[in-house]
Amino acid sequence: xxxxxxxxxxxxxxxxxxxxxxEKEGYEVQSASNGEEALKKHLQTPFSLITLDIEMPVMDGIxxxxxxxxxxxxxxxxxxxxxxxxxxxxxxxxxxxxIDYIPKPQNSVEVAKISNEIVRKVKTTLMIPLSxxxxxxxxxxxxxxxxxxTIQQGFVLIGASTGGPRLIEHICRILPxxxxxxxCIVQHMPKEFTATFARRLNSLCDVEVLEADNGIVLQxxxxxxxxxxxxxxxRRHPKGFQTRLxxxxxxxxxxxxxxxxxxxxxxxxxxxxxxxxxxxxxGDDGADGMVxxxxxxxxxxxxxxxxxxxxxxxxxxxxxxxxxxxxDFDDIVEEIIRYGRGT
Numbered sequence: 001x002x003x004x005x006x007x008x009x010x011x012x013x014x015x016x017x018x019x020x021x022x023e024k025e026g027y028e029v030q031s032a033s034n035g036e037e038a039l040k041k042h043l044q045t046p047f048s049l050i051t052l053d054i055e056m057p058v059m060d061g062i063x064x065x066x067x068x069x070x071x072x073x074x075x076x077x078x079x080x081x082x083x084x085x086x087x088x089x090x091x092x093x094x095x096x097x098x099i100d101y102i103p104k105p106q107n108s109v110e111v112a113k114i115s116n117e118i119v120r121k122v123k124t125t126l127m128i129p130l131s132x133x134x135x136x137x138x139x140x141x142x143x144x145x146x147x148x149x150t151i152q153q154g155f156v157l158i159g160a161s162t163g164g165p166r167l168i169e170h171i172c173r174i175l176p177x178x179x180x181x182x183x184c185i186v187q188h189m190p191k192e193f194t195a196t197f198a199r200r201l202n203s204l205c206d207v208e209v210l211e212a213d214n215g216i217v218l219q220x221x222x223x224x225x226x227x228x229x230x231x232x233x234x235r236r237h238p239k240g241f242q243t244r245l246x247x248x249x250x251x252x253x254x255x256x257x258x259x260x261x262x263x264x265x266x267x268x269x270x271x272x273x274x275x276x277x278x279x280x281x282x283g284d285d286g287a288d289g290m291v292x293x294x295x296x297x298x299x300x301x302x303x304x305x306x307x308x309x310x311x312x313x314x315x316x317x318x319x320x321x322x323x324x325x326x327x328d329f330d331d332i333v334e335e336i337i338r339y340g341r342g343t
Contacts, residue, residue, distance in 0.1 A: 003126055004045075007031045008038040008064070009053040009079060014104065017111045018051060018079075018118070025119055035064030042072055049075045049126055051102065054089050062093060069097040073133050075125045079104045087196040094165045097133055099125045099309065124162060124282050124310060132163070132309045153220060154181045154273035155241075156336060157265055157293075159258030161188040161281025163309025167329060168279075169201060171336060172223050177206040179340050181275075182218035184232060184243070186258045188281065191228030198225040212256075216243040226256035233264040241269060254285050258313070262289025271296035275339050277332060278302045278323070281313035290322030299339075300324045301332055 032038035054061040078101040080090040202209035226232035230245040302314035302323035
């Protein structure tokens with residue numbers, strides 16, 4: 001059965017480029033020039049996937065996405081230019097239920113350069129069950145971690161890709177400012193997005209959220225987002241442990257890479273004080289690093305197939321023997337809180 005895709009963009013050129021690309025892959029493709037037209041088409045005959053531009057006349061992408069998720073939820077990929085302004089709007093869209101984003105092509109040459117990425121994300125997104133589109137519930141904490149001065153500091157390391165931003169936001173929002181362990185996060189994002197992601201989280205959360213840089217001393221009540229275009233490494237320092245930006249010398253596909261953070265943690269951080277978590281994402285980034293962490297004595301958790309938007313990265317971590325536990329996302333959150341209590 002052929003999948004039906006709706007391409008929504010106010011640019012006729014972009015609609016034509018994307019439609020041709022997807023038709024070559026065997027999909028049935030229709031198009032719309034604004035959000036109102038797109039919503040009307042989708043409510044009449046639902047589409048398996050919608051690519052949704054951000055800036056459009058009549059009804060913009062955010063309002064269109066909000067209406068889609070309220071009235072007839074489906075898989076949505078945002079079409080985003082790599083600018084600071086659109087990064088902020090795109091992250092808002094991911095919070096509202098969009099699965100991922102694709103770069104907005106400007107001409108046929110650019111389409112050729114990014115066509116493989118677009119096709120890969122479309123195929124991955126179409127595999128996601130509609131039941132996985134709902135964001136995690138913001139459940140209130142039933143208990144508060146003890147004062148961090150009474151708990152020996154550890155380290156929480158989290159890796160995620162497709163479907164991850166909403167989960168990362170949820171985790172950071174439920175952590176109190178007194179959380180006794182620094183949290184270090186690799187979320188696959190381009191360099192234009194990570195600073196905006198960190199600023200957004202910092203405005204929403206009690207913990208301090210920073211984009212990674214050289215020389216940040218890891219402290220309680222802090223979350224560090226890996227910087228796009230660099231790997232997040234660690235180094236020892238008289239004051240404890242610091243972050244370090246490392247270039248992509250091993251030619252990793254993802255930069256930042258979860259494996260790079262995990263392997264650096266094995267070399268630098270005390271493994272018995274590490275809680276490492278592998279969340280949703282395509283591929284296997286982080287799987288080998290998690291195996292190394294578990295062998296070194298770290299407590300490692302992979303997200304279950306029940307809740308992972310894309311059961312790729314956590315599946316590989318579990319199947320290679322890297323996960324001490326495989327848990328649903330809500331249970332992972334409870335483990336993070338429990339780790340903060342020292343229990």
